[in-house]
Amino acid sequence: MFPDQFLFGVEVLLNGLMAGVLYALVALGFVLIFKASGIFNYAQGVMALFAALTLVGIMDGQVPFSHLINAIFGTDVHHFGWHVPAFAAILLAMAVMVGLAWMVQHFIFRHLVGQEPIILFMATIGLAYFMEGFGDMMWGSDIKKLDVGIPQGGSFWVEEITAFLGGSNFYGFFIDKLDIVAAVVAIILVVLLVAFAQYTKQGRAMRAVADDHQAALSVGISLSFIWVLVWSLAGFVALVAGIMWGAKSGVQFSLSLIALKALPVLMLGGFTSIPGAIVGGLIVGVGEKLFEFLIGAPFLGGATENWFAYMLALVFLVFRPQGLFGEKIIERV
Amino acid sequence: MFDQAESFVTADGRTIGAVMMEMKNITLRFGGVVAIKDISFDVREGEIRAIIGPNGAGKSSMLNVISGFYHPQEGEVWYKGARRPEMKPFEVARQGIARTFQNIALFEGMSVLDNVMTGRLNHMKSGILSQAIWYGKAEREETENRAVVERVIDFLEIQHIRKTPVSRLPYGLKKRVELARALAADPKLLLLDEPMAGMNVEEKEDMSRFILDVNDEFGTTIVLIEHDMGVVMDLSDRVVVMDYGKKIGDGPPDEVRNNQAVIDAYLGVAHD
């Protein structure tokens, strides 16, 4: 019915949407923290990696810091020997992330109140390096398989339903079930987060803090509590993102590079907008894949995905720095 | 006195020259808000002109228009007898207009000396290559301008803090350093945005003395925004009164003080 190239293009589009949803999920973590504290958390990707590592470590019963312990004491321990079921492990990992959120707040950002955004950003770069080394020391840097029971592999159902589109050439869309699950999870998370921010007391307090630290303090909002809350939420999003990406391609270092992918998403959508993170993620996901398909592979030698998002974002930055949905940046003398 | 075209001498022996700057029908809008509505006034060479009015009247905006930071949607700025085309703030500064700011705008990463030296940047012409080589042109220029800056530092009595980082200074001294930076530029026209804000009586007296000295010794024309009525009445030759973006008074202090519109809007009546 439709030509193969076109169908392939549509398939690329759909996969782009799926990738976009995952990007959006990661971008959400950034938006949360940025909204409440003006910090762009470069460490968000590493947090996702750390969360996933911790989850796998707990599930597999790994001994934390085994490598270090063995090096110092000459022992050879690696595992406790037990296995923790996925659901409990996720809860425990979440608890670890909340603890992490508290420590980050207490030891780092409490001392950096009122500093310029760029200093805060550089602090998160330092945090990213620290956590990467720390995570590796704690759980080891080899690639780990993450299996929390999410269905994976191409969805036969989708493939069959769309088979007819190729006419006499059987052409069913290959869409991974995992991506579908991720999309659904992301949508649910977005709805929950937006509802939380808009309708709950804490959400309102969060928005007050995002607006003006001093003013929020003066009406009795506890800055440190809100920040711990925000970093915990980000940690939760990191855990979910870590599970999704980790299930897809294994828990490894490249997970931490998500931060770099999220940046263009945020520049497009606006750093302070939750819906913007979604829309930005979709645009980047689709745009990347389509550009590569239509222009990158045929004319530019391929692998344009590495920088397409950034170039697009650069254009936005110059002409509309606040992104599609962000707030305008005003300066007064 | 101020109606005549040529220069004249005031009662206390200062010479007021011809019209130096004229604001003609300036209107400034920010989106839907009209900050300045059809305001015209002039500033004569050598005078001290005050702009007063309640908060939000548009006084700082007016100063920003003069500085070239805001561009009025309607109206013209005339400087030294010619219409001033729309220009960037740094081009305005090069015409000999210097200013201080309502909320201190010093360079917090530098010392007092370096801050005041930045006031001389328009007078320092050596290019990147000369700077890189340093010895010769760049060093000579640096030493010459340092001498000028030291004179300003002497004048404002801040020698003892010249190497102190400005971030460590108390508020009153910061304001003085800002004045020094503006003076170092050797301006023809000096704009002061609330120079006395936040000062106690003694500091105000010092600052008033400096302002008068600047006008007296260097003949610098001064436009200042100020809320302290005593200061305004004592220091200025003429006053412009603004309210909600409009001009409601313009003339020598005594005249303005007795203007009913000004009293209603701003000055109020003394209560027993």
Add this chain to the structure above:
Amino acid sequence: MLYRESGDFSETYKADSQTFPIKFDRYRYYAVLVFAFLVIPFIINDYWANAVLVPFLIYAIAAIGLNILVGYCGQVSLGTGGFMAVGAYACYKLMTAFPEVSIMIHVVVSGGITAAVVTIFGLPSLRIKGFYLAVATLAAQFFLVWLFNRVAWFYNYSASGQINAPDRTVFGHLVTGPNTEAWAKYMICLVFLTVAGILARNMTRGALGRKWSAIRDMDIAAEIIGVNPLMAKLSAFAISGFFIGISGALFFSVYLGATEVGEVFGIQKSFLVLFMIIIGGLGSIFGSFAGAAFMVLLPVLLKNVLVGGLGWDTALAAHLEFVIVGALIIVFLIAEPHGLAQLWRVAKEKLRLWPFPH
């Protein structure tokens, strides 16, 4: 006592604005120069050259360049890796296209080419600042790495995508290629660093440096008092690019000898140089040296102590390095944003008063 300053007054403005107004400092500076130029070349060996001194010298140049842009002018750049790549590839193309011309000239011209490229990528700084500008420079970083990977002209169509530095000599001594002696590598880098340091010091001490700092501290006020923001920012980008380009050219031709852009000039490099100037001290030439020395020495130290001494494996030592660096960045940002340079200044103050506490 140890550090005599009293009685050492300047009598002219010229004397007051010297780099080392205190005699003791000045003599120490001369001593270091003498040692560096006249002693080290005779006692240096391959290990020290390759592991410590040559990388230190080269990174110090890059750190000076980045410090001018970030520390003095306040324009944050995360594209240092990509910009060093520009210097490296420019040098490679020049070396292969003009084999008779001295490598010293090639390095300087590479610096110039990099300056132009960095200035172009610095154009957005006129509309966006701070954190957003940093992100824009990331675009430069990724794009440049892709460019040198994909466009075969840059690596002379070689099958491997690698670029190799052909042998070149200065005054008859080999400085590039595998047969170069340690002292020759060291000397060429030392010469470039010394000149770079002097030029940078000159530019930052006078009107140009003040323009940059004014833009950094309060760009709106700077513009209102007469600084042309366009010229100030672009000059910072250009001069920064010049130094970073030279550093990249030397890194490729003298230090590595052969390279492939992806691994060597990636974003890790950008962070490395950034960490150098944060730890060393933003807005300080001395800080650039200190930071470069620190970041070059740390892994060497860890490797020697932990792996050589305690028998740990290299992966663990690498992880520990990350932990230490990350923690230090945070500590310095919180406690001493002016880095080691400031700590040094404070230490000198204490020395002045020692043994009294204040």
